[in-house]
Amino acid sequence: MPDHIHIFVDVRQTVASCDVARTLKSIGAIELFKAYPQLKKFYAKCGALWSGGYFVSTVECISESTVIKYIEEQKDDK
Template identity: 60%
Template sequence: MNKSRHSSHSTYLCRYHLIFCPKFRFRVLKDGVDETLKEILQKICDRYRYEIQAMEVMPDHIHFFLSAPQTAALTDIAWTIKSISAIELFKAYPDLKHFYQRCGRLWSNGYFIATTGDASAETIKKYIEDQRKSSEPTWKGERVCPEQRIPELLRLKLNYPMRIKS
């Protein structure tokens, strides 16, 4: 069922599927961080009048299905959600902030966002809910990044020699 929204002079139905992940796609959204993140994201969406249709937080990425006001630009939606959630998560989990201090940000630069078009809301909700089941690793030696070990990439301080063109 399509639940359109109304403003003073328009009726609209703007629904988006948004996916983004932590920097270096490390599996840091677990052990309580995922539940805190869901609460933070709900507060952000309430504040900016985004309506969450479905949301799933996996250890290394997040799926959103949301509707937003017609005046909200897609880049603004992604930027708002990513920036405020990173600030709030760093406040709630100082160890996470310490872990990402070398690169300076929690989320990767990129994201995926798509309008849902003709796909029904139920289809997209089912897809997002099924992500948790399909993301379970089926192999041994899963890549994990414990908080105690800073990854080699962040620990190294590389000094590249400058090339002077003659």
């Protein structure tokens, strides 16, 4: 999956999904820039590391293993 990632997280219902996405993107960018300083130079010239959008879906009636299996199978489709 070279152009996107899947992240499966468990958060309280009182936490807004936009806050989770924003935090993951922010911390992810900080850590990537620390590990790969050349990325910071590149993205300073051409824009943001992450796109502005995100997709969130809730899981209620299926098991954790079903979600993990779905994510793993996405690798085979690309």
